[in-house]
Amino acid sequence: MKEKVFDLKNKALEELKTLSKEADVLNCKAKYLGKKSELNEFLGSLKELAVDEKKIMGPLLNQTKKELEEAFSHKLEEINNQISYDFDETLPIYVETGSMHPITLVTKEMTDIMKKMGFTVVSGPEMEEEYYNFEALNIPKDHPARDMQDTYYLSNGKLLRTHTSPNQVRAMQKYGAPLKVCAPGRVFRNEDMDANHDTTFFQIEGMVIDKGISISNLIYVMRSLLSETFKKDVKVRLRPGFFPFTEPSFELDCSCLICGGKGCPTCKNSGWLEFCGCGMVHPNVLRESGIDPEEYTGFAFGFGVTRIAMMKYKISDIRVLNSGDVRSLQEFEIE
Amino acid sequence: MLISCNRLKKYIKNASDIDFLTIWDDFTLRVAEVEGVTVKGNDMDNVVTAKIVACEKHPESEKLSLLKVSDGEKEYNIVCGAPNVRVGLIGALVRDGGMVSGFKIKTRKLAGYPSEGMMCAVDELGIGTDHEGILELPSDTPIGVDFKKMYPVEDIIVEIDNKSLTNRPDLWGHYGIAREVCAITNHELLPLELLELSNDKKDLExxxxxxxxxxxxxxxxxxxxxxxxxxxxxxxxxxxxxxxxxxxxxxxxxxxxxxxxxxxxxxxxxxxxxxxxxxxxxxxxxxxxxxxxxxxxxxxxxxxxxxxxxxxxxxxxxxxxxxxxxxxxxxxxxxxxxxxxxxxxxxxxxxxxxxxxxxxxxxxxxxxxxxxxxxxxxxxxxxxxxxxxxxxxxxYPNPLTEKIVVLKKDKLQTYTAIHFSDDQVVASLESLGFKVKVLEDAYKIIVPTYRATKDVSMDADIIEEIVRLYGYENIKEIPLKLELTGKEEDTIWNKEYDVKKYLATRYSLNEVHSYLWYDSSLLKACHLEKTGVTLLGKNENNLLRDDLSLSLLPVVKNNLKNVDKLGIFEIGTVIVDNENKRRLSILLADDESKMMNLYYQAKEIVVSLFKSLKHIQVDFKKGKMFSYYNENLSNEIIVNKKAIGYVHVFNGECVRYIGKKKAMVAIEIDFDKYVDEDANEILYENISKYPNVTLDYTILTSKDFKYDELLKILKPFNNKYVKEYRLVGTYEDKEVKKYTMRYILGSEEKTLETKEIDKFKEKFMEHVAKNGLDILS
The missing domain is CATH 3.50.40.10 (Phenylalanyl-trna Synthetase, Chain B, domain 3)
Known part of the structure; x- marks a missing residue:
């Protein structure tokens, strides 16, 4: 009998849990606590029991009744507290969101990292003077880079900068040494357009000038910068390169971001990805910017933000970036 | 440039010690980028020198001949289509089961006769392009010899990226490459065999x-x-x-x-x-x-x-x-x-x-x-x-002599943070053909002329030579301590980002990038005769933009092919009066019927941008930048009494260019001025402890009466208890217009009394009535 009472209580409580309407709760209450309820029958049959059993069952039945009454009134209170509104609460949600350009997002991320490393963000003009784009960077008059077919020359004797490196000279002339600057910006090349080439793309320039700056420091800064950017331990290596404004000049490779250096199709099984050009700032460039190359040394690097954005977001056609097509740009919601 | 390792071997003493398949990774790290390494000759097998011993015409074919070819041990029947076949010719025979250019050759019937191999043309052998006839070897060539043993068919061909040789005139020939291979593998470069000329004859003219x-x-x-x-x-x-x-x-x-x-x-x-x-x-x-x-x-x-x-x-x-x-x-x-x-x-x-x-x-x-x-x-x-x-x-009018460069030892140390011994320096430079004299604190270096025409002219160049042979990968990284060095320019970049984020999140606008020049077809379609800075040597798309909003129209046009409404923005450069200017342009487009919404949305964006990011109240004043904007609807944006930009509505031609019945509103803000404009400081204002009184008045006007005119009437009305008044609603039907104005009255000193409020009401009604307008009660 004891078990029966327990079962009854559990059954009532279980049933109560499933109910959410007042009427159902009241019906349920009548079923378990009403005059014809099983519990009431048990109470009625109490007097027929032996004295010993009566002593046990009496309090148990009363306790059970009390508990159930409390549970029902609690449930009723809960239901009465719910304000009922009459509408379809299952409609879908559509959120209209704006977007920032992938270049903006990547540039922000990279300049934030570089700021943490102590770089100041500077900028310079897109329409630039030949002096800053070439002469001051030790690029002589007959250098192929100065050909019409690579550079957009303008009717006013200026040009559209072909790289962000003019910012090196502008920053050195403005602030002098020591100096740690980075300069994100848009650059222009007179090129035929295809999936990998656009006339207009973005770079970030970086430069450190101080006493005693060495190639070892360059390697440190580049490895730290890339590891933070790609959020993994990246290895870097230098190869001989050639740029008129650095000496020695390097091509910098980073360990393949896909395979980590084991070799895969992305890195053509070499384990390395060509990342950027860099080098020790050429003494002529320092001199031209009013810095004594016997006292100061420094390094500079420049890499394509457009390429990083394409790698990061797996954009296969560069032309998407300047298309202004919101169908593709909309995906880049604010982080 | 393609480099043959067979050739390189001829210039290097003990070249057989070098593994020419694997050195190229090192070459990439020390010298120049290797793009590919190809092994030649693997696709040739069972080809021998052989002589034609009998030759007769195929009975039914004009072109084909039936040959008997001997490799010295056996005669083979060969059906051959080459025109130069004749008895006695020695050529290359690929025998049954052999291979040329990767093709297996088997005995088979050709034009009814068995052919037990093939006499090969040069192109078939993969060693040239000639296909005029079969290869003819000199008549004293021994027969039955493996072709690959007799000729340098097996080779390793290395492709070096020309771009990485731009500053290395000495590497545009095999001998220069061999010199570098010697330097990185510690081998000796052999001198070239030359014909010494006696020069006892006459000079040429x-x-x-x-x-x-x-x-x-x-x-x-x-x-x-x-x-x-x-x-x-x-x-x-x-x-x-x-x-x-x-x-x-x-x-x-x-x-x-x-x-x-x-x-x-x-x-x-x-x-x-x-x-x-x-x-x-x-x-x-x-x-x-x-x-x-x-x-x-x-x-x-x-x-x-x-x-x-x-x-x-x-x-x-x-x-x-x-x-x-x-x-x-x-x-x-x-x-x-x-x-x-x-x-x-x-x-x-x-x-x-x-x-x-x-x-x-x-x-x-x-x-x-x-x-x-x-x-x-x-x-x-x-x-x-x-x-x-x-x-x-x-x-030789001005003979080029060797150049002398002095490299200070401490400079080498500064650049590399490595201590090089004199022996190391001398050995690496001499391996490249430099001559070195060791001084106490420097090296005096004689640069060979093949390096002196372009890339080696000063100490930093010499450092490169020493360090690249030492191996860049052997340089240990050294942390660089960088203190924070914030310069004022930092803020420009930050402000651009803040504005972009605000527009994208608050107004769900999409950032776009577009080109620095106008699309010629746009200018043509809108009949715009713009002048300015142009790109030289280009006839199309060659005018640099001076109005960012206008230059974005093609972007709007393209997008409206896919969507009905659009909100885009760009912060970019324009060229005005030969100067770089930074501009923010926001373009809103929607159906023609939505013009009023669009127009007020644009104004709201401007007000909100300045209010949220600069705490500045902006004003609008009629005005426009170019003739292609609507006279009546275009406004100057006034900030601290200075014009900082425009809210523009495009005129008909620009709308027709879009090709759809659309309304377009453009905001163009001078971003340089935006950056320079200091944000207002926020000062705490005490909130009055006395309650305010709010009074709403609905003013009835004629249909064509504008809020602007109402404002002109309300502005002169003065009452010291007016804390604020603003428009809270408008209603319009066929005949009349109703403006509901809310006046908030209050005092910092006391709770307003009924009579003071009544006095305000009376004076206000009077003022409005005096100006010929009715107030609905």
Whole structure:
């Protein structure tokens, strides 16, 4: 009998849990606590029991009744507290969101990292003077880079900068040494357009000038910068390169971001990805910017933000970036 | 550039110690980028030298012959379609089960007769392009010998990225590459075998008119040349290195270019009178070896023969002096021209040749005579009876001498943070051909002329040589302590980002990037005659934009093909009065009927932008920047009494350009001014402890009465308790317009009394009535 009472209580409580309407709760209450309820029958049959059993069952039945009454009134209170509104609460949600350009997002991320490393963000003009784009960077008059077919020359004797490196000279002339600057910006090349080439793309320039700056420091800064950017331990290596404004000049490779250096199709099984050009700032460039190359040394690097954005977001056609097509740009919601 | 390892081995002592398959990773790290390594000869198998011992015509075919071919042990039946088959010919036979160019050859029936292999043409062997007939080997060739053993078919061909050799004129030939391989593998570079010339004959007539453009010109005349056939091994080398074999004389000049990097030319000596190097006359024409007539300019450096043009210096020769089948005497040219001049000629003529590509890199003039002596040596191997009939005539106005560079030891240490021993420095530099004298605190270095024309001129260049051979990968990284150095410019970048984020999140606008120049078709379609800075040498899309909003119209047009409404923005450069200006443009587009919403949305964006990011209240004043904007709806944006931009509505032509019935509103803000405008400081204001009174008045006006006019009436109404008044609602029907104005009254000193409020009401009603308007009660 004891078990029966327990079962009854559990059954009532279980049933109560499933109910959410007042009427159902009241019906349920009548079923378990009403005059014809099983519990009431048990109470009625109490007097027929032996004295010993009566002593046990009496309090148990009363306790059970009390508990159930409390549970029902609690449930009723809960239901009465719910304000009922009459509408379809299952409609879908559509959120209209704006977007920032992938270049903006990547540039922000990279300049934030570089700021943490102590770089100041500077900028310079897109329409630039030949002096800053070439002469001051030790690029002589007959250098192929100065050909019409690579550079957009303008009717006013200026040009559209072909790289962000003019910012090196502008920053050195403005602030002098020591100096740690980075300069994100848009650059222009007179090129035929295809999936990998656009006339207009973005770079970030970086430069450190101080006493005693060495190639070892360059390697440190580049490895730290890339590891933070790609959020993994990246290895870097230098190869001989050639740029008129650095000496020695390097091509910098980073360990393949896909395979980590084991070799895969992305890195053509070499384990390395060509990342950027860099080098020790050429003494002529320092001199031209009013810095004594016997006292100061420094390094500079420049890499394509457009390429990083394409790698990061797996954009296969560069032309998407300047298309202004919101169908593709909309995906880049604010982080 | 393609490099043959077979060739390299000839210049390196104990080359067999070097694994030519694996050194190229090191080469990439130490010298220049290797793009690919290809193993040659794997696709040839079971090919032997063999002689045709019988040859008869196929009974039913015009072209086919039935051959019996012997490899010395066995005779094979071969059906062959080549025209040059004959008894006695020795060629290359691929036997049954063998392979050429990757194709398996098996015995099979051809035109009814069994063919137990194939006699091969040069192209089938994968060692050239010739397919005129089967390969003919010299008549003294032993038969039955493995073809791969007899000729250098097996090779490793390395492709080096030309771009990575831009500043290394010494690496445009195999010998220079071999020098680097020696330096990185610690081997000895062998000297080249040259023909020493006695120079006891007469000089040739050679004259340089422009010594600044022609640094040196060497000539040599050789006669009695009987053999003009290039040996097969040289043909194979030329083919592997990417050149076509023509005849021995021409091939040797190409060979020298591939070996030393020195372009050479062989003229038929019968036509040479006297050689001069001078500039062309403007607009003269000249037909080059490739049969194309070219227009010259006064800057084109020419080789002339007497009075006639003979070749474009450093670029290409002409047809007149071409080597012919009966040529038996040649005039050899080995010259050095100015890099810039040759590059410009080549670009101007649209004719980049192997020669011009090398001259552009600033070749070493001291290579000219060496190349001639080398060519003479090689030519004599094939023509033992040749006669040298002139002196090696050398016109060299300003000989280039070795350069001396001093490198301070502490500078080397500063650049690298590595301590190099004197021995290390000397060994690495000497392996590259530099001579080094060790001083107490410096090195005095003599730079060989093949490195001195361009890339090595100062101490930093020497540091590069030492460190690249040491290995960049062996440099340990050293942390660089960088203090924070915030400069004022930081803020520009931040502000751009803040505005972009605000527009994207608050107003769900999409950031776009567009080009710095106008789309010509836009200007044309809208009949806009804009002037400004243009891109030189371009006829289309060549005008730099001076109005960012206008330049975004093509973007709007393209997007409206896919969506009905649009909100985009860009922060970008425009060029105004020859100056770079930074602008923010926001463009909103929607259906024509939504113009009013769009217009107020644009104004809201402007107000909200300045209020949220600068705490500045903006005003609007009628005004526009260009004629293609609507006169009535366009407004100047006024911030702190200065114009900072515009809210523009496009006029008809620009809307028609879109091709759809759309309303477009543009915001154009001078972003430089935006950045410069200081944000207002936020000061705490006490909130009055006395309650405010809110009074709403609905003012009835005529249909065409604008809020602006209402404001003019309400503004002069003064009452000291008015804290604020603003428009809270409008209603419009066919006849009338209603404006509901809310007045908030209050005082910092007391709770307003009923009589004060009543007095306000009375005065206000009076003021409105006086101005001819009704207030609805």
């Amino acid at each position: 050679i004259k340089i008119h422009n010594p600044e453009l022609c640094k040196r010109y060497c000539g040599l005349k050789i006669e009695n040349l009987q053999n003009n056939k290039t040996p097969l091994d040289m043909q194979i080398f030329l083919y592997y290195a990417g050149m076509r074999s023509i005849n021995l004389f021409v091939d040797l000049t190409n060979y020298l270019m591939l070996e030393l990097g020195q372009p050479m030319h062989a003229f038929d000596a019968r036509v040479v009178k006297s050689i001069e190097v001078k500039l062309a006359k403007e607009k003269d024409t000249y037909t080059t070896l490739d049969g194309v007539e070219r227009v010259l300019s006064k800057d084109t450096l020419m080789i002339t023969n007497g009075d006639e043009y003979f070749g474009i210096a450093g670029v290409m020769g002409g047809l007149d002096s071409e080597i012919l089948p009966d040529t038996n005497s040649i005039f050899l040219e080995s010259a050095c021209f100015d890099a810039g001049s040759i590059r410009k000629s080549a670009v101007r003529l649209g004719l980049r040749t192997e020669a011009s590509a090398r001259y552009e890199k600033s070749l070493d003039p001291n290579m000219c005579d060496v190349a001639i002596k080398r060519l003479a040596y090689l030519l004599k191997q094939e023509n033992p009876d040749m006669e040298i009939v002139s002196n090696l005539t050398d016109v």
